[in-house]
Amino acid sequence: MTVPAIELVDLHKAYGSNEVLKGIDLVVEAKQVVCIIGASGSGKSTLLRCVNRLEEPTGGHVLIDGVDITHPDCDLDLVRRNIGMVFQQFNLFPHLTALGNVTMAQRKVLKRSEAEANANGRAVLERVGLAEKADAFPSQLSGGQQQRVAIARALAMDPEMMLFDEATSALDPELVGDVLEVMRSLAADGMTMLVVTHEMGFARRVADHVVFMDQGVICEQGPPEQVLEHPATPRLQQFLQQVLEH
Amino acid sequence: MSDQPVAEAPQLGDVSVPELYRSGRAKQRRSQRNRIISYVVGIAVVATVVLAGDWGKIQRLYFSPGRAKDLFPEILTIATKNTLLYTAGAFIGGVSIGLVMAVMKMSPIRPYRWFATAYIEVFRGLPALLTIFIVGYGVPTAFGTQFPTIIGVGTAGPIALALVAGAYLAETLRAGVEGVPRGQLEAARSLGLSQAQTMRTVVVPQAFRLVIPPLTNELVLLLKDTALLSQLGTTAATVELTKFGKDQFQIDFNGTPFIAAGVMYLIITIPLTRLAAALERKLKASR
Numbered sequence: 001m002t003v004p005a006i007e008l009v010d011l012h013k014a015y016g017s018n019e020v021l022k023g024i025d026l027v028v029e030a031k032q033v034v035c036i037i038g039a040s041g042s043g044k045s046t047l048l049r050c051v052n053r054l055e056e057p058t059g060g061h062v063l064i065d066g067v068d069i070t071h072p073d074c075d076l077d078l079v080r081r082n083i084g085m086v087f088q089q090f091n092l093f094p095h096l097t098a099l100g101n102v103t104m105a106q107r108k109v110l111k112r113s114e115a116e117a118n119a120n121g122r123a124v125l126e127r128v129g130l131a132e133k134a135d136a137f138p139s140q141l142s143g144g145q146q147q148r149v150a151i152a153r154a155l156a157m158d159p160e161m162m163l164f165d166e167a168t169s170a171l172d173p174e175l176v177g178d179v180l181e182v183m184r185s186l187a188a189d190g191m192t193m194l195v196v197t198h199e200m201g202f203a204r205r206v207a208d209h210v211v212f213m214d215q216g217v218i219c220e221q222g223p224p225e226q227v228l229e230h231p232a233t234p235r236l237q238q239f240l241q242q243v244l245e246h
Numbered sequence: 247m248s249d250q251p252v253a254e255a256p257q258l259g260d261v262s263v264p265e266l267y268r269s270g271r272a273k274q275r276r277s278q279r280n281r282i283i284s285y286v287v288g289i290a291v292v293a294t295v296v297l298a299g300d301w302g303k304i305q306r307l308y309f310s311p312g313r314a315k316d317l318f319p320e321i322l323t324i325a326t327k328n329t330l331l332y333t334a335g336a337f338i339g340g341v342s343i344g345l346v347m348a349v350m351k352m353s354p355i356r357p358y359r360w361f362a363t364a365y366i367e368v369f370r371g372l373p374a375l376l377t378i379f380i381v382g383y384g385v386p387t388a389f390g391t392q393f394p395t396i397i398g399v400g401t402a403g404p405i406a407l408a409l410v411a412g413a414y415l416a417e418t419l420r421a422g423v424e425g426v427p428r429g430q431l432e433a434a435r436s437l438g439l440s441q442a443q444t445m446r447t448v449v450v451p452q453a454f455r456l457v458i459p460p461l462t463n464e465l466v467l468l469l470k471d472t473a474l475l476s477q478l479g480t481t482a483a484t485v486e487l488t489k490f491g492k493d494q495f496q497i498d499f500n501g502t503p504f505i506a507a508g509v510m511y512l513i514i515t516i517p518l519t520r521l522a523a524a525l526e527r528k529l530k531a532s533r
Contacts, residue, residue, distance in 0.1 A: 054432050081438030091433035095451050105437035108447060150433075157437060 003066035005030045005161050005192045006051060012059030013046055020046045022216040023060070028161075028209075033193045035203040035224075038213035039239060044196045047213070048165050051194065052076075052083045065160070081109055084154030084162040088169050090146045092138040098125060098149045099134040102156045110157065117156075124152040128182050144175030148182055161192035168199060200243055204228050212236045306500075313502040317494060321503075324483065325490035326510050328399055332472040332486055335396075335404030336411055337465055343412025348419040362416065369413035374406075375474050381406035382478040399484050403475035411468055418460045422453035455529045462522035466515050487511065 006028040013021040020043045028034045036044045049055035051062060053069060053076055061068050069079050092101050099121050106117040125131050128148040138146050147167060154162060164183065168176045180202050187193055187206050197203060203210050203224055210227040212220045214235050220227055231237045263269075350362035369377065382402040386392050393402040426449050434444040476489035485493065491507035 052436055054436060077435075077438050077440050080436055083436070085433075085436040087429060087433065089429050091427075091429035093430065093433070093448055093452075095455070104447060105434075105439060108443050109438040153433075153437070 002030065004028060004063070005032070005065060006194060007063040007066075008047070008051070008060065009063065010060040011047070011050060011057055011062065013043075013050060013055060014058045020216055021050070021057075024216075024218060026211065026218065026221075028192060028194055030160075030192050031190045032208045033187045033191075033195065033206055034209045034211060035195045035197055035207040036211045036213060037197065037200070037203060037239075038219075042213040043216045044213045045165055048163050048194060048196050051163055052080050052085060054085075077109075081105075081157050082160045084151075084157060084159035086147070086150050086154055086162065086164045086167045088166040090138070090143070090150045090170070092146055092150055092153070094138050097135050097137055098130065098141070098152075101138070101149055102153045105153070106156050121152075121156055124155045125149070127155065128152045129178070142175060143171045144178045147171065147179050151179070151182055151186075155186075161194070162186065164193065164195040164197065166196050166198065168197070198243070200228065200240075212239070214239075308501040308505050310500060310502045313498075313500050314506050317503055317506050321487075321490060321506060321510065325485055325487045325507070326514075328484060329469065329472050329486040329510075330514070331397060331399050332404050332407070332475060333465070333469045335401070336407035336468050336472070339404060339408025340411025340415050340464070340468065341461075343408060344415025344419050347412060347416035348423065351416060351420055352423065366413045366416050369410050372410075374410045374471055375477060377410050378403060378406040378474055378478060381409070400478070400480075403472070403478055407468060407471055407475075410471075411464060415461075415464060418457055418464065419453070421460075422457035423449055425456045426452045455526075458529070459522060459526055462518060466518060469515060469518075470511065 004027045006026070008024050008026040011021055011024040011026075012019070024043075024047055026034075026047075036047065038044045046055055050057045051064075053062065057070060061070050063069070064079055064083070067074070067079075069076065093104065096104060099118065102121040102124055103114075103117040106112045106120060107114065112120070122131060122134060125134055128151055130145060130148055130152070133141060133145060133149070138149070141149065147170075151162075151167075167183070168179050171179065176199070180199060183193070183195070183202070184206050195202075195207070205224075207224045210221065210224045211218055212227060212231075212233075212235075220231065220233050220236050227236070228240065231240055347362045347365055350358040351366070353359055353362075382393075386402070393400060393405065395401065430448050430452065431444055434448045435441075439447065472486050473488035475486055476492065480486075480489055487507045487510055491503040494503035495501060
């Protein structure tokens with residue numbers, strides 16, 4: 001019996017009296033790709049941010065490889081180095097080059113030598129197709145390139161799993177493809193991925209499991225062909241119709 | 247068909263502006279007239295000053311080369327040197343106090359925040375000169391001690407200026423730290439960097455760029471505020487530029503030392519502000 005990579009148990013999050021997550025139970029097995037879809041405001045980003053506790057859950061448990069990281073004795077810094085995260089707004093460090101971005105945490109957190117960090121940094125930049133941009137600053141890169149550097153930055157830490165928070169939502173349409181292609185190749189290599197996305201095509205082709213969230217609860221989940229082709233609930237039917245119309 | 251006159255394609259410049267958007271002749275004339283008036287007034291003022299002034303006397307009393315020569319080398323080796331020492335001391339002290347107060351002001355612990363707020367309100371609310379008197383005269387009297395002398399100059403003045411600058415710099419530095427987007431902190435923490443590592447490697451380098459202009463501004467203000475220290479008792483060895491100018495003036499009531507002191511201030515401040523502007527441009531380019 002294997003332990004799931006990520007397990008959420010009765011997860012709650014509220015801002016004051018505003019309940020954003022109302023009891024989420026979710027399992028992501030190792031090497032699985034799980035896509036979370038849903039309208040904006042449904043709580044999907046909050047859910048993702050609770051997985052590495054960028055957002056503090058107000059109730060329930062988050063288990064990473066079977067370890068409850070909501071336990072007060074848990075060292076979050078140690079947990080987070082195993083969970084790569086990619087943000088909608090990239091959040092690259094503007095004062096560092098692409099190579100600086102992908103080597104900084106290797107050196108500070110993993111205490112790798114400069115030579116080792118640089119070699120590994122160049123390898124991950126190569127992996128996302130940006131080897132030649134190592135010395136460019138983020139401001140000199142397109143949105144799509146910045147996001148790929150951000151993916152490389154997370155990969156450089158050799159994470160066990162990756163979280164993607166609407167990684168392509170801030171990109172111009174013609175730049176989305178390159179980023180999705182990198183994500184697809186990661187999935188093909190067996191990376192465990194939890195992906196919040198609006199890209200239904202990506203969810204259909206790459207996900208092992210699709211979760212539809214609505215108003216702070218998981219409304220429907222299952223294999224992509226079931227969830228996306230044969231939605232059972234009226235809410236999901238309505239949502240898919242709205243998304244596919246555009 | 248063929249003998250119909252062919253309409254020429256209109257050139258862009260030919261198209262007249264429709265009545266709705268046309269600037270009225272009266273409006274154009276008015277703005278032209280206003281500009282001419284302002285030039286005439288300006289020239290009249292300058293001409294009056296030039297004609298009314300006794301230029302021989304002004305030159306003798308304020309721009310006397312002989313009198314200026316007398317000021318050397320003391321104006322450099324004592325007055326300017328002391329002004330720079332007072333400024334450096336006050337700036338270093340002010341940045342240190344400002345850093346501590348900024349950190350306290352952002353602390354989750356409430357009494358720290360209260361203390362920092364009280365400090366900032368008090369020292370921003372008092373006139374700098376009063377603070378200088380309190381530190382320079384009040385404190386030694388109350389505690390029966392004297393401030394030590396370091397590198398030949400008194401420390402009471404720079405300490406007083408540092409206390410005042412610290413209050414302003416606390417807010418400047420805090421604004422710099424809070425100006426770094428939240429996403430930067432989240433990205434750093436998600437990579438496993440600790441709070442302290444995030445501060446050192448992500449927040450401080452970016453905050454530094456944001457505070458270079460206000461920090462330079464504060465340095466220039468401090469340099470000028472050292473003139474207030476002339477109100478504390480000084481000796482010939484601890485005198486700064488403004489007091490030096492005044493002391494020299496009182497020898498023969500020739501104003502040249504004032505002009506010389508002013509030139510010395512500008513020689514320091516103008517390159518400083520130019521440098522800060524250049525630095526800001528350079529940092530902005532790599533953003």
